[in-house]
Amino acid sequence: MIEFDSKISNFNKKSFYIENYGCQMNTSDSEIITSILLNNGFFLSKNLYKSNIILFNSCSVRKKAELTLKKRLENLKFLKKKKVLFIIVGCFSKEFKESLIEKNMVDFFVNPDSYKEIPNIFFGTKKKFFRKRESYDDIPILKKIIDKKITSFLNITRGCNNMCTFCIVPFTRGREVSNNPTNIIEKCKILYERGYKEVTLLGQNVDSYKWVNKNYVLYFSDLLDIIAKELPFMRIRFTTSNPHDMSKNVLETIYKHKNICKHIHLPVQSGSNKILKLMNRKYSREDYILLIKKIKDIIPNCSISHDIMTGFCNEEEKDHLDTISLMNKIKYNYGYMFSYSPRPGTYAYKKLYNNVPEYIKKRRLKEIIKLQNSHSLLRMKEYIGKLQEVLIEGLSKKNNNFLYGRNTQNLVIVFPKKHFNIGDTVFVKVKKATSATLIGDII
Numbered sequence: 001m002i003e004f005d006s007k008i009s010n011f012n013k014k015s016f017y018i019e020n021y022g023c024q025m026n027t028s029d030s031e032i033i034t035s036i037l038l039n040n041g042f043f044l045s046k047n048l049y050k051s052n053i054i055l056f057n058s059c060s061v062r063k064k065a066e067l068t069l070k071k072r073l074e075n076l077k078f079l080k081k082k083k084v085l086f087i088i089v090g091c092f093s094k095e096f097k098e099s100l101i102e103k104n105m106v107d108f109f110v111n112p113d114s115y116k117e118i119p120n121i122f123f124g125t126k127k128k129f130f131r132k133r134e135s136y137d138d139i140p141i142l143k144k145i146i147d148k149k150i151t152s153f154l155n156i157t158r159g160c161n162n163m164c165t166f167c168i169v170p171f172t173r174g175r176e177v178s179n180n181p182t183n184i185i186e187k188c189k190i191l192y193e194r195g196y197k198e199v200t201l202l203g204q205n206v207d208s209y210k211w212v213n214k215n216y217v218l219y220f221s222d223l224l225d226i227i228a229k230e231l232p233f234m235r236i237r238f239t240t241s242n243p244h245d246m247s248k249n250v251l252e253t254i255y256k257h258k259n260i261c262k263h264i265h266l267p268v269q270s271g272s273n274k275i276l277k278l279m280n281r282k283y284s285r286e287d288y289i290l291l292i293k294k295i296k297d298i299i300p301n302c303s304i305s306h307d308i309m310t311g312f313c314n315e316e317e318k319d320h321l322d323t324i325s326l327m328n329k330i331k332y333n334y335g336y337m338f339s340y341s342p343r344p345g346t347y348a349y350k351k352l353y354n355n356v357p358e359y360i361k362k363r364r365l366k367e368i369i370k371l372q373n374s375h376s377l378l379r380m381k382e383y384i385g386k387l388q389e390v391l392i393e394g395l396s397k398k399n400n401n402f403l404y405g406r407n408t409q410n411l412v413i414v415f416p417k418k419h420f421n422i423g424d425t426v427f428v429k430v431k432k433a434t435s436a437t438l439i440g441d442i443i
């Protein structure tokens with residue numbers, strides 16, 4: 001047991017540092033946590049070594065994230081010895097949490113539903129794990145910390161009702177809750193007033209957003225439509241869309257508004273019906289292909305990205321080949337690819353056999369990554385010679401004389417800086433392409 005009461009007395013300055021690992025959902029959560037702490041008299045430190053509280057915000061969707069975090073904690077052990085308080089926030093399996101507490105590597109764990117409890121740690125609570133149901137609808141938008149940042153994230157739902165058999169999210173983040181549309185719209189307006197030019201609406205499954213009121217029911221397409229109209233100069237993105245829940249209304253709304261970006265992230269996971277069934281994904285390969293066709297019919301210039309997982313339980317070579325043939329059919333713009341790792345608590349962990357050997361998982365993963373790279377290059381090359389409207393996001397990391405931004409399809413474009421600034425919208429003529437970047441010149 002850690003004697004945190006004596007530690008707390010060291011916290012007169014209460015300065016905190018937050019490290020973020022993982023996805024956009026984590027970035028958004030770090031902003032919520034920062035907002036809560038700032039409103040409770042804490043100070044945000046820019047220097048890890050000078051702060052007396054370090055928050056690690058990570059996720060346990062894949063085992064790799066847990067391993068990365070463990071390594072980081074090992075490396076920072078010397079700070080913990082100096083009585084810096086280590087708090088882990090995010091979703092983790094019970095086993096993982098207990099092992100870290102046992103080894104005295106961490107002081108507190110806070111689940112995604114309990115961020116509001118973090119200040120209570122300093123007011124003498126004895127609890128080590130916090131869990132509650134929470135939507136954070138009432139947490140104010142954080143004041144801009146990084147001046148030049150022009151893209152922002154906003155949760156519109158939390159949790160997930162889908163129960164894919166491999167996925168830990170429904171256990172760590174709970175059942176789905178949709179946020180109040182009035183608050184969402186208000187927050188989008190605040191973001192715009194603070195200088196953000198783009199907002200990404202976040203949820204595990206944004207298409208199932210639903211707000212039920214005495215007088216009306218509001219669906220995701222309605223919400224998108226309202227935000228697009230209220231903020232005509234704000235770029236709107238959203239993620240993630242579950243193929244099962246994507247409606248024609250959403251597609252028509254995307255098409256209707258110029259400021260809703262023409263990109264859909266549509267995780268497929270596998271191209272094999274047998275595997276999709278075992279995963280409890282509620283669509284078939286055929287449904288998915290039809291949906292892609294519908295997207296392209298309604299929004300012809302829409303880019304499509306994916307998540308694919310290799311080596312799920314009982315995946316045979318012919319299932320893997322089904323995934324390959326699906327990829328060849330669709331030729332996605334880009335994608336995120338993973339090899340399956342069993343997560344404690346999930347149906348697959350408890351009831352299915354993780355029976356694909358690691359070396360086969362790795363080989364299959366390598367094959368799909370290679371294939372995706374070739375498709376990405378093919379898709380990127382389609383833009384050569386075309387004029388793209390680009391929102392400038394920053395200086396190119398490789399060369400300070402270049403800027404980078406993204407087009408509506410969420411593809412990165414790099415071009416010479418000239419006299420333009422971050423936040424400007426410019427037209428860039430694409431001259432060259434790699435599988436990850438378009439290269440051009442402002443016209």
Ligand code: SAH
Pocket residue numbers: 061062063166167168169203204205240241242267269307308309338339340341342343
């Ligand atoms: N809500 C999203 C997925 C969230 S998790 C959806 O509808 O698909 C992000 C991605 O992580 C998933 O799409 C999946 O490809 C991957 N993933 C989830 N659990 C995993 C596991 N146990 N092992 C490997 N990859 C996993």
Ligand code: F3S
Pocket residue numbers: 160161162163164167168169170204205242
């Ligand atoms: Fe996970 Fe499936 Fe929901 S992947 S987040 S249970 S849609």
